[in-house]
Amino acid sequence: MKGVLFDFNGTLIDDTKKHEDAWQTFITNVTGNPISQSDFAKYFHGKNAQHTLEYVFKRPLTFQEVADYAEKKEALYRNLCLADPNYALLKGVPEFLTLLQEKEIPFTIATASGKTNLDFYFETLNLKRWFTMEKVVYDDGNMISKPDPDPYLKGAQRLNLPATECVVFEDAPAGLLSAYHATAAKIVAVATSEKIETLTKFPGVTLAIKDFTDPALTNLINQFT
CATH class of the missing domain: 1.10.150.240 (Putative phosphatase; domain 2)
Known part of the structure; x- marks a missing residue:
């Protein structure tokens, strides 16, 4: 990976x-x-x-x-x-993204959000600390919607990698199927709106977490080459 x-x-x-x-x-x-x-x-x-x-x-x-x-x-x-005074990235996300940077593991976003919302996130959540807009895949009006694999295939292309060498983090059933159809190396389900036991039933899901403080992510990071 x-x-x-x-x-x-x-x-x-x-x-x-x-x-x-x-x-x-x-x-x-x-x-x-x-x-x-x-x-x-x-x-x-x-x-x-x-x-x-x-x-x-x-x-x-x-x-x-x-x-x-x-x-x-x-x-x-x-x-x-x-x-919302609690509007922020999910618990553990800043630390996890910084760790990926330190280990020089490339990463980006593949989202169904449009450009206006993406600009909003970059400004209000200071995403430029970790992401560059040019590498983010978003809905520009021509996006093929998940569960089609296209968003994650394009995301992998932005990293100059095949999807088979990428780990996907996703919360929605449509997105999990998109990652599976893209033949991602591993799929990590994030249980913000669905139960963990529901998410682990989706094909290709190898790990389900509630947030990015889960200790299982340490083992995942160690699998990168």
């Missing part, structure tokens, strides 16, 4: 509830119909904006419609983040 690919939302930051609340507000305002928890898992978590919004509106959307609707929802989400 030579590199690491991180999902972002629900993996490096525990923000799933904020996304759900923002979606509920947005969708209730435009359709009058709230979203069920099962629909969140199936159509929202880990999916890009086009996939989710076309499910919401039950029709194909233009590029501009997706961009406009997504920004309305994401503005609600960002306000929830800023209003």
